[in-house]
Structures are given as structure tokens and as C-alpha cells.
Amino acid sequence: MSLWTALEARAATGGRLAGPDGWKADGVSIDSRTVAPGDLFIALAGPSHDGHDYVQAAIESGAVAALVHRVPEGCDGLPLLLVDDTMAGLQALGIAARARSWARIVAVTGSVGKTGTKEMLAVALAPQGATHWSVGSFNNHWGVPLSLARMPADCRFAIFELGMNHPGEITPLVRMVRPHVAVVTTVEAVHMAHFASVEEIADAKAEIFAGIEPGGTAVLNRDNPHFRRLETAARAAGTERILTFGSHIDADARLLDCGVNPEDTCVFALFDEHPLAYRIGVSGAHWAMNSLAVVLAAGALGADATAAARALGGMNPPKGRGERHLLHLPGGTAEMIDESYNASPVSMKAAIATLAAVRPGKGARRIAVLGDMLELGEGAAALHAGLAEALEAWRIDLVCTAGPLMANLWDALPPETRGATAANSDALAPLVRTLVRPGDVVMVKGSAGSRMGRVVKALLEGN
Known part of the structure; x- marks a missing residue:
């Protein structure tokens, strides 16, 4: 058809x-x-x-x-x-595609974790029926209607990602999507250049509730400090059902433990007091937390939640969000973790923790290659310098930095952990190439505007 x-x-x-x-x-x-x-x-x-x-x-x-x-x-x-x-x-095509669809639809927003959660939902739902989802990070004023316009009329499930960096951006998007389930992964100090407070960010994320279909469900992070604000907004918008996830004792999906391995993450959780263990095919504690939202959303859409959880073993990291690459060097190989798609203080610390979980070769090192985190507002310098604490706590051996904001981190690092620094990613790339040795594990991360993908490309082209 x-x-x-x-x-x-x-x-x-x-x-x-x-x-x-x-x-x-x-x-x-x-x-x-x-x-x-x-x-x-x-x-x-x-x-x-x-x-x-x-x-x-x-x-x-x-x-x-x-x-x-x-x-x-x-x-x-x-x-x-x-x-x-x-x-x-284009918007009219998207609206018409939504109007003709019988699919059960979920929309995902949040300061971090949107794309990964969307991709996990796709992996979880696809075995249970024809599933459509937005590609990449098509989450803005053209990406959302384009993703809607591409939605087949006969799919059972559909998944859309909604992004923003200014107030008022999510409302028109969610009114096109009209989801049955809305997921907010978390609210953090991201895009602070455009907001006066984190509370304003929470209010902007809460715009997603304006488009939930009657009888719909909101899935919220119970651990987040702004949970009550989001819950109040959801109820005020007429959301009939609110499900929560996190480590909080009152969460509907409660994370009890997770084991982070170099290639996967094992999760043990309670769902309405019923224990469930499953595996996610990517490494990182943040994947474990967001997987709880995925399982809750799958159940709210009418899918088999347990089967959805089991399917997550087939998850692969999206491009630039934890992809693993083997680097061939004179005398051996090194491993690279590509986290170059984007960055915020929260996601940066999660990536550092993931790097710490990977064991380098004997006598080799864990190396963090970090670019500027953008749109952080007046506190940007302190937030960059503050990463030094996480790097020390996770025992990262060497740190390389690119950009004027990361210069604040460079100044805060102990001399023995300073690897290389440069004004931008283009200048840093050759320095990193000469620094990496066989057995090393290298993680590359930065905001999209810092173009740390160029470092990734340089390392791969050296293969």
C-alpha cells in the first residue's frame, strides 16, 4: 500500500x-x-x-x-x-497522517535521553506489531511533521521525539502528534541560555501534556526534583493516568539494581511490586533508568510489557550516543566510545561513568576527549570546571579538551591527568591521534556545536 x-x-x-x-x-x-x-x-x-x-x-x-x-x-x-x-x-501532510492512523502513539521529551529512549521504544515495540518511529533526532518544527508524514496508515505503534530549546516550542508539535502516552525522561539545567531557571525548563517540557489524547498516560521520572511540578501540570492538562519510574520507593517502576558491563547493562526492577530482570544491549546506568520508562510506556500503549523489556537485549546505541569502534594502531588496538552527538553536564557525567566501566588493556589508560557544552548560560564556566570532580571520582587517566569553555576544565585538572588541549576539535584531533596507545579506551563527547564528531572521524580514518 x-x-x-x-x-x-x-x-x-x-x-x-x-x-x-x-x-x-x-x-x-x-x-x-x-x-x-x-x-x-x-x-x-x-x-x-x-x-x-x-x-x-x-x-x-x-x-x-x-x-x-x-x-x-x-x-x-x-x-x-x-x-x-x-x-x-508538510505540516498538513503530518496532521493528515495522524488523523488517518489507528496507531497507539507515544511522544518522548526530556532534557537528556530523548533519542535513546525513543530508540529503545522502537526495539521494545517492533516485535509486537508494525512500528513507526522518527529517525535520528527529528524532533523540531520540521522533523516532527516530516516523521508524521512518513507514518504508514496501518502501523500498530508509532514513536515520536519532541525537542525544544525555547519556551512554546513543544506545544504545536505535540498537538500534531496527539500521543496516547507522553514520556518525560528528566528535567535538567540544559539550554539555560534561553531560560531564567530550571523550573522554566520543567514548564516548557510540561507542554507535552497539552496534546495527550483523552484517557492518555504521562510517564514521569519520580527521582527528578521537578516531579511534583510536572505531575501538577499533567493533571491540570487533564491527563488521566500518571506512571512513575526511578529509584524512589513510590515509583511504579523501581530500579533496584543494575550491572553496567562493557557491552551491555543488566537491570533488576520492580514493576508494581512484580520483580523483572532483563538485559539492555548497550552500556550505561542511564540506559537502565530510561528503560523503566520504556517498559511502562509499552504497557500503557497496550503492548506486553514483559516482552518489551526482554526485547531490549537487541538494542544498539544510536549514532554518536555510545557507539563502540575498534581503532587499529601500530602494535595493537584501542577502543573508542563515540558520544559525540551532544552533551550536557548530566549526560557528560553519565558518559564518564560509562568510560569508567570499561577495562583498558594491561598498563593502558581511560582517556576522555571532551568538547564544549553549549547553551548553559552564565554558569557555563563553573559547570565545565566542575567536571573535574567526576573525572577524578571515576579515575579517568587522561583528559583532552577542545574549546574555550573546556579551558575551564583544563585549568581545574591535576597536571598528571592533562592529555592535550586545543582551541577547537579540528586542532585537537591530530593531538589525540598521537596520544592514543594500544589497549587504551577513548571516549569522545561534546555538544553538537563543538563538532567533536571530527575527532571521531580523525581517529577512524587513522585505522
Whole structure:
């Protein structure tokens, strides 16, 4: 069954068909570089690039049609769907896809752990029925409607990630998604450059409750200091059921113990006083905690919660969030943990703890390669310097830093743990390459804007 026929897309968007109009689309794309045969290409106009300039290239690459708000030069006679505004057209497609769907839907937000929780939900639910989920971190004003527009009409479950760094961003997204279950992983001091307090961040995350379907469920972190604030907001929005997870004695899903191994994490928990043990195929205590939310959400969606927990053994880390790589060096190998996708004080400490759980070779070292954590506001310098305590507590042998904010950490480190420092990731990469020895374990992490993925690339290209 096709994802969209020409007539369905026209009805959804209120647009006008031009050129051949018998097309059927199996996918939706906004990037002509990655368009697949059978896609409907949506020509979004951004501040730097206008998708209308790539309509012909997209169709030559196999797109069956293009959604446009003007006919690009040289595109007369091509299969087009003309609308007043392509961003509004994309949103209309997403809303129509949601309206026709019978899927049970979960939306995930939180200061950290959104993407990992979304990916765990996909692994947990897929064995129990056709499951759709947003790829990567498609969690913003274009990523959410695009993920909705890609949702097949006949899936049983669907999972969406909702992000924000300003107040008011989640409300329009969740009203498009209309989830039956809303998960808030945690509330932390992230994006403080745009908020006056962590309480304001909690209120922004609580916007997710504005779109929960009648009879829906909120899944909240019972250990978080802002739990009561979120609970109050959920009830005020009319959420009928609230489930909690954490180590707190009153949590509906209570973590009793977890064993963090180099390749996986073993969890022992109580779910409504019923014990359950299971394995997650990635390493880290934070995965164990968020897995409790996954199991609760799966049950609230109508899935078998125990089977969902058991399925988590098949979990693999998302790109840049704990991926493991073997580095081939003269005289042997080293291991690299790629945590380069993003960073905050909370996720940085979790990554340091994960690095500490990996045993290096005999006489080798644990090396943390860290880039700036961005959008932390006035307290940024102190938050960077404060990582020195965690690095010492977890006995990290060497630390390398990139960026002006991480210079505060460098100054706070004991001299014997200073590996290398540089102004940016490009300058640090060759220094790290010369520093790593066989048997070492290297963890690379930083905010997306610090571009620590370039260090990862340099280490991999040296293989």
C-alpha cells in the first residue's frame, strides 16, 4: 500500500496538482541528496538553501513528485503539487497522517535521553506489531511533521521525539502528534541560555501534556526534583493516568539494581511490586533508568510489557550516543566510545561513568576527549570546571579538551591527568591521534556545536 497517492496528498494539503497526477509515493523526503526512488520531495525554503532549486535533481533521482509553492525554472511538465507554503504543506501532510492512523502513539521529551529512549521504544515495540518511529533526532518544527508524514496508515505503534530549546516550542508539535502516552525522561539545567531557571525548563517540557489524547498516560521520572511540578501540570492538562519510574520507593517502576558491563547493562526492577530482570544491549546506568520508562510506556500503549523489556537485549546505541569502534594502531588496538552527538553536564557525567566501566588493556589508560557544552548560560564556566570532580571520582587517566569553555576544565585538572588541549576539535584531533596507545579506551563527547564528531572521524580514518 502506498504511503501517499497524488489525490490523498492533494486532499491533505489543499494543493493543486500539475503535470502527471497518477503518482504514488512510498516515502517523503526534504533532502534531494538522500531522496529515494518513490519519494515525494518537499521543497522547503530555508535561510541558506531553497529546496525549489533541487526539484529537478530530486525527480531525476527517483522522486515521484515534488511539493512546491512555485514552479521552479525548467520544471514545467514535471509532477508537482502546488501549495501556498511548503512548510505549511508538510505540516498538513503530518496532521493528515495522524488523523488517518489507528496507531497507539507515544511522544518522548526530556532534557537528556530523548533519542535513546525513543530508540529503545522502537526495539521494545517492533516485535509486537508494525512500528513507526522518527529517525535520528527529528524532533523540531520540521522533523516532527516530516516523521508524521512518513507514518504508514496501518502501523500498530508509532514513536515520536519532541525537542525544544525555547519556551512554546513543544506545544504545536505535540498537538500534531496527539500521543496516547507522553514520556518525560528528566528535567535538567540544559539550554539555560534561553531560560531564567530550571523550573522554566520543567514548564516548557510540561507542554507535552497539552496534546495527550483523552484517557492518555504521562510517564514521569519520580527521582527528578521537578516531579511534583510536572505531575501538577499533567493533571491540570487533564491527563488521566500518571506512571512513575526511578529509584524512589513510590515509583511504579523501581530500579533496584543494575550491572553496567562493557557491552551491555543488566537491570533488576520492580514493576508494581512484580520483580523483572532483563538485559539492555548497550552500556550505561542511564540506559537502565530510561528503560523503566520504556517498559511502562509499552504497557500503557497496550503492548506486553514483559516482552518489551526482554526485547531490549537487541538494542544498539544510536549514532554518536555510545557507539563502540575498534581503532587499529601500530602494535595493537584501542577502543573508542563515540558520544559525540551532544552533551550536557548530566549526560557528560553519565558518559564518564560509562568510560569508567570499561577495562583498558594491561598498563593502558581511560582517556576522555571532551568538547564544549553549549547553551548553559552564565554558569557555563563553573559547570565545565566542575567536571573535574567526576573525572577524578571515576579515575579517568587522561583528559583532552577542545574549546574555550573546556579551558575551564583544563585549568581545574591535576597536571598528571592533562592529555592535550586545543582551541577547537579540528586542532585537537591530530593531538589525540598521537596520544592514543594500544589497549587504551577513548571516549569522545561534546555538544553538537563543538563538532567533536571530527575527532571521531580523525581517529577512524587513522585505522
